[in-house]
Amino acid sequence: MTAFNGYPISVLLAVLLHGLILGSLFMMQRADSEVLDVVRPPAVKALLVEENPQTRNQQVQQQQLAEQRRQEQQRQEEARRQEEARRQEEARQEEARQEQARQAQLRREREQQEREQQEQERLERERQERERQERERQQQQRLEQERLEQQRLEQQRQQEQAAQEAAAREVAETEAEQVMAYTAIIHDLVQRNWSRPPSARNNMTAVLRIRLVPTGEIVDVEIVRSSGDAAFDRSAENAVRAVRRFEQLQGMPPRMFERSFRTLLLTFRPEDLLN
């Protein structure tokens, strides 16, 4: 007396059902990935329009207000652009002045050297040659290290940089080199404190002006040119504020500080931090 059982058919149906579901999932994925590249549905925005005269008046007023604001912004933008241009011009002049001063110094040095004996001159040349080679080597090393930097552990990197900074300060004797070394220190510190927001894109640039006092403390940070992304600007500003103080700048000759580091322009780009 065997009771009714529908095992064979139910096994068949269950397997068929699962196969169908998995298969349709597979087909759907295929279709999705093919279509997605070609068709992009236009975004349709639905607006609720109220037919109330009062609200319409308000809307009109708001629109006018918005228009005024926009114009105001444009004006400000224009003013900012001009300001920026002026500043850039100033920076260029400053640079030219610096260049002149350096050349004058070099000339003086040369005169002094001429007064000195031939022997000393030769030694000096040799020394300079060595120095230059050393410098080039350092430069290459630094580039190499910068490239490897991201892959290394944080601590290791800090130690190496500390050593590098010390070495750089010992070696860099002329003022231009010192300026470069200090700039590199500032860049490293800011970059280390900078966490890029997820909205950062490669073509964004934000320019920040920072003001320093001779102890290395940052007294003011200001966004000179916005990247267009608020989060990006904020992150750049936070990076500078997080440093709070460039301790390495303390030992700097006051003359050099006044000339190059009283106010500083920093350009932030997602891929790199540039001056």
Place this chain on the structure above:
Amino acid sequence: MHETMNVWSLILDATLTVKLVMLTLLLASIISWVMIIQRYLVLNNAEQSMWSFEKRFWSGMDLSQLYRDGSNQQKENNPTGGMENIFRAGFKEFMRLRQQGGVSSEGIMAGSQRAMRVAYSREEEKLEKHLPFLATVGSVTPYIGLFGTVIGIMNSFIGLAQQSQATLQVVAPGIAEALIATAMGLFAAIPAVVAYNRYSARVDAIAGNYITFTEEFAGILHRQVVSVSK
């Protein structure tokens, strides 16, 4: 949505534990669907045979004729329905005790009622078979899926700890992969729970009909015993 990744690549790229969990869930889902379909057929069959037997029983047909019909049906290797089985057990015991003689009318009634109770519990057992499995699948597979998800998310966070810059792109595939396990758990659980509730109610209804029939048939037998002994 996602240009390069799809559900299949996620499943294939999953870690071993998550893959095992997914396999378990797939098997549980298939087996529970086998049970669901099989129970559906069995319960439908039981209900149909119950209605047809009740119709025949109350048509005024001679009870011994009904019994003989059932015997013939069984001889043709065509099993009789649940209610008919109860009827046959009770009627067989009733006839046997009456032919034996020397048994009091209470004895005859008690004997046939016992036989019907035994047959009833056997039928009920047949109806309720596999229902506990559905209940187990319904309550356990979400947990198994959750386990797979937790393991998957754990793995993706361990991977995240080794990255210096944590981006969404690093975590997202791991989490998506892990969530598939939960989805599969729910996919297996929902039909099982629905089927379990539905089928329990149907089994209860059928068993209630059986009990009612048992009582009615006992009443008929009792009438016969009393009329004969008078």
